[in-house]
Amino acid sequence: MSGTIQxxxxxQEITISVKGxxxxxMHSQFRAAYQSDxxxxxxxxxxVIDLVGTEYIDSSALGMLLLLRxxxxxxxxxxxxxxxxxxxxxxxxxxxxxxxFKIE
Amino acid sequence: MKILIVDDDPINRTILQRLLGKxxxxxxxxxxxxxxxxxxxxxxxxxxxxxxxxxxxNGYEAAQExxxxxxxxxxxxxxxxxxxxxxxxxxxxxxxxxxFLTKPFNRSILQAKISAMERIRQLHAKLRxxxxxxxxxxxxxxxxxxxxxxxxxxxxxxxxxxxAPCLNHWTAPMSLFNGDLLVASYNPAGGLHIMLGDFTxxxxxxxxxxxxxxxxxxxxxxxxxxxxxxAEAMNVKLLTVMPTRMFCAACLIEVDxxxxxxxxxxxxxxxxxxxxxxxRLVHRIPSNHMPLGVAPMTREDRKVEILExxxxxxxxxxxxxxxxxxxxxxxxxGSERMEAHFxxxxxxxxxxxxILNDLEQFRGQxxxxxxxxxxxxxxxxxxxxxxxxxxxxxxxxxxPTPWEASFLFSAQTLKSVDPLPxxxxxxxxxxxxxxxxxxxxxxxxxxxxxxxxxxLLRLDTRTKKTPEGFIHYxxxxxxxxAALEKGMIRLTLxxxxxxxxxxxxxxxGGEILIQxxxxxxxxxxxxxxxQLLGNTGHGGRGIALLRSLxxxxxxxxxxxxxxxxxxxxx
Numbered sequence: 001m002s003g004t005i006q007x008x009x010x011x012q013e014i015t016i017s018v019k020g021x022x023x024x025x026m027h028s029q030f031r032a033a034y035q036s037d038x039x040x041x042x043x044x045x046x047x048v049i050d051l052v053g054t055e056y057i058d059s060s061a062l063g064m065l066l067l068l069r070x071x072x073x074x075x076x077x078x079x080x081x082x083x084x085x086x087x088x089x090x091x092x093x094x095x096x097x098x099x100x101f102k103i104e
Numbered sequence: 105m106k107i108l109i110v111d112d113d114p115i116n117r118t119i120l121q122r123l124l125g126k127x128x129x130x131x132x133x134x135x136x137x138x139x140x141x142x143x144x145x146x147x148x149x150x151x152x153x154x155x156x157x158x159x160x161x162n163g164y165e166a167a168q169e170x171x172x173x174x175x176x177x178x179x180x181x182x183x184x185x186x187x188x189x190x191x192x193x194x195x196x197x198x199x200x201x202x203x204f205l206t207k208p209f210n211r212s213i214l215q216a217k218i219s220a221m222e223r224i225r226q227l228h229a230k231l232r233x234x235x236x237x238x239x240x241x242x243x244x245x246x247x248x249x250x251x252x253x254x255x256x257x258x259x260x261x262x263x264x265x266x267x268a269p270c271l272n273h274w275t276a277p278m279s280l281f282n283g284d285l286l287v288a289s290y291n292p293a294g295g296l297h298i299m300l301g302d303f304t305x306x307x308x309x310x311x312x313x314x315x316x317x318x319x320x321x322x323x324x325x326x327x328x329x330x331x332x333x334x335a336e337a338m339n340v341k342l343l344t345v346m347p348t349r350m351f352c353a354a355c356l357i358e359v360d361x362x363x364x365x366x367x368x369x370x371x372x373x374x375x376x377x378x379x380x381x382x383x384r385l386v387h388r389i390p391s392n393h394m395p396l397g398v399a400p401m402t403r404e405d406r407k408v409e410i411l412e413x414x415x416x417x418x419x420x421x422x423x424x425x426x427x428x429x430x431x432x433x434x435x436x437x438g439s440e441r442m443e444a445h446f447x448x449x450x451x452x453x454x455x456x457x458x459i460l461n462d463l464e465q466f467r468g469q470x471x472x473x474x475x476x477x478x479x480x481x482x483x484x485x486x487x488x489x490x491x492x493x494x495x496x497x498x499x500x501x502x503x504p505t506p507w508e509a510s511f512l513f514s515a516q517t518l519k520s521v522d523p524l525p526x527x528x529x530x531x532x533x534x535x536x537x538x539x540x541x542x543x544x545x546x547x548x549x550x551x552x553x554x555x556x557x558x559x560l561l562r563l564d565t566r567t568k569k570t571p572e573g574f575i576h577y578x579x580x581x582x583x584x585x586a587a588l589e590k591g592m593i594r595l596t597l598x599x600x601x602x603x604x605x606x607x608x609x610x611x612x613g614g615e616i617l618i619q620x621x622x623x624x625x626x627x628x629x630x631x632x633x634x635q636l637l638g639n640t641g642h643g644g645r646g647i648a649l650l651r652s653l654x655x656x657x658x659x660x661x662x663x664x665x666x667x668x669x670x671x672x673x674x
Contacts, residue, residue: 058428
C-alpha cells in the first residue's frame with residue numbers, strides 16, 4: 001500500500017521523488033534516500049522533494065520532512081517541496097510547514 | 105546421550121548395548137513395555153529404542169505412554185521391528201514413534217538414525233527454550249501494558265471535565281493507547297479550557313506524549329494561565345522530550361461564559377467549524393500555527409483567535425482521523441463530505457451524531473487506520489455547572505494569619521506576562537482559603553482588567569456591544585498594549601484574620617483588603633457608579649459581578665484606585 005522513492009543527486013542538489021502513499025511505512029526508504037552512501041555531510045546541500053506522484057501524505061511523513069530539515073541544518077537548511085497537489089498542499093499548510101520549507 | 109533399550113530378547117539387548125556403549129552412550133535396559141515406561145520415568149533418557157512384541161505391555165502401548173508422560177519435551181522413539189509391511193510401519197508412527205529400524209541391525213544405519221534423531225531433539229529443545237522465553241516476554245509486555253494503560257488513563261483523565269454539560273465527545277483509538285488527546289478543565293475564573301491534540305502516528309509511542317501535555321494542561325488551567333501560555337509551555341516541553349519526527353497537532357479553546365467569548369488557538373488541526381442556530385457553517389478557524397513540538401514559538405505563535413460566543417453556536421473539532429478515514433474502496437471521507445452536514449438542512453442538535461453515523465456508514469467494513477476524535481461544544485450550555493467534582497478544588501486549609509503583600513507592575517512587565525496566575529498562587533500558598541480560589545481569582549481578574557484595559561489602555565467597554573465592536577475591542581487592546589510605554593499598576597493585599605464571632609460563622613476566617621491602583625487618568629466617577637448600580641452591558645457586568653462577590657467595593661481618587669474587601673471563612 002505504500003509508495004516508492006527515487007533519488008537523483010549531483011554536487012549541490014539532492015532530488016527525492018515520492019510516488020504513491022507517503023506514510024509511516026516509507027520511513028527507512030526516505031531516510032536512506034537522503035543519507036548518502038559515502039557518509040558525506042548533508043549540510044549546505046539543497047534538497048528538492050518532488051511530490052508529483054504522491055497520492056497521500058500522513059503526519060508521519062511530515063515528521064520525516066522535519067527529520068530531513070534537521071539533518072540539512074535546521075534553520076540554515078534549503079529544502080524545496082515541489083509539485084504539490086491541492087490536497088497535499090492543504091495538509092502541509094494546515095501544519096504551517098510553509099514556514100519551514102519552500103512549497104511550490 | 106542417555107539411551108533406553110526396551111526389548112524382551114536378551115540377545116538383541118546385548119548387541120545393542122555393546123554397539124551403543126562403544127559409541128560412548130549411557131545405556132539403560134528394560135525387558136518389557138511396563139518396565140520400559142518405569143525406567144523412562146526414572147532415568148529420563150534422551151532416546152528410546154523400542155521393540156514391538158513384548159510381554160506385559162507391547163511397544164505401541166509403551167510408546168504412547170512415554171509420549172504422554174513426556175509431552176513437554178521431545179524424546180525420540182525408534183521402533184525396532186522385523187515387520188516391513190506398510191501397515192505395521194504406519195502403526196509405529198501412529199503410536200508416537202519417530203522412526204523405525206529393521207532387524208537385523210546394521211551398525212551404520214543405527215548410528216545415522218541416532219544422530220539424525222539427536223539433531224531433531226536438539227532443535228526441539230532449542231525451540232522449546234525460545235518458546236518459553238517468548239511466553240515470558242509476552243507476559244511481561246502484557247503486564248507492563250496493563251500498568252501503562254492504568255497510569256495513562258489516570259494521568260490523562262485526572263480532573264478531566266469532558267462530562268461538562270456543554271461538551272459532546274467521541275474518540276476511537278486505533279490500538280490500546282490513544283494518540284488523540286481530549287482534555288477539558290475549568291480555570292479559576294470559571295472559564296472552560298478544552299484541548300484536542302493529535303500526536304504523530306498512533307499507539308503507545310504517540311500516547312506517551314499525551315502525559316506531559318495533559319499534566320501541563322491541568323496544572324496551568326488550575327493556576328489561571330491563558331491558552332496561549334499553555335500552548336507555549338507544551339511546545340517547550342514537547343521540543344525537549346519528543347524526537348524530531350514527532351509532534352502534536354492541537355487545538356486549545358477557552359470558553360469564557362462571562363465575557364461571552366471563544367478563544368481559539370489552532371496549531372495543525374483541521375479547520376474548527378462553527379455552526380449557527382440553523383445548522384449552517386458561520387465561522388471556520390483554520391490552523392494558523394505550527395503543531396506543538398515542531399519549532400520554538402514566537403510572540404506571533406501565541407496569538408489566539410477571539411470570537412464573540414453566541415448561545416446558538418455549536419463548535420466542532422475533529423482530528424484528521426475523521427476526514428482521512430478510508431472506506432473499502434480506498435476512498436477518503438474528506439472534508440467536503442464532513443462539511444456537507446453544515447448546509448442548514450440538518451437540525452443543529454443532531455449534527456454531532458449525524459456526522460458520526462455518516463462516518464461509520466462510509467467506512468463500512470474497512471479497517472481503521474488512525475485514531476479518530478470528534479468534539480462538540482454547545483455554547484448554550486456553557487454556563488451550566490459541571491457534573492461531578494472538580495479535582496482542582498481539593499486543597500487543605502491554613503489557619504488564618506495576618507499578612508500583607510504588594511506588587512508593582514510596570515508597562516514592560518504588563519506587556520510581557522500575565523501576572524494574575526502568580527498573584528493568585530501567592531495568595532493560595534500563604535492562606536489557601538479552600539473553595540475561595542475561584543472567587544478571589546475573579547475579583548482580582550476583574551479589578552486587574554479594569555485597571556489595565558480601562559485605566560491604562562483607555563478602552564471603552566461600550567464598543568463590545570456589537571459583534572464588530574467585540575472584535576474591534578480586542579484588536580485595539582492588543583495594539584495599545586504593544587504600544588504601552590509608561591504607566592504601572594500597584595496591587596496591595598492586606599489580610600486580617602477574623603475570629604468566629606466576627607465571621608458570623610462557627611469557624612474562623614479572614615478579610616482580604618485589595619487595593620488596585622493604576623497611573624491612568626482615571627474614570628468618570630459618575631459613570632462608574634451608574635455601572636455599579638446595575639448596568640449589565642458586556643463590560644459593565646464586571647463591576648456588577650465584583651459587587652456581588654465583595655463585602656465592600658469603592659473607587660477612590662479620580663477613579664484610578666479600587667478598594668475591595670473580601671471576607672472568607674474556613
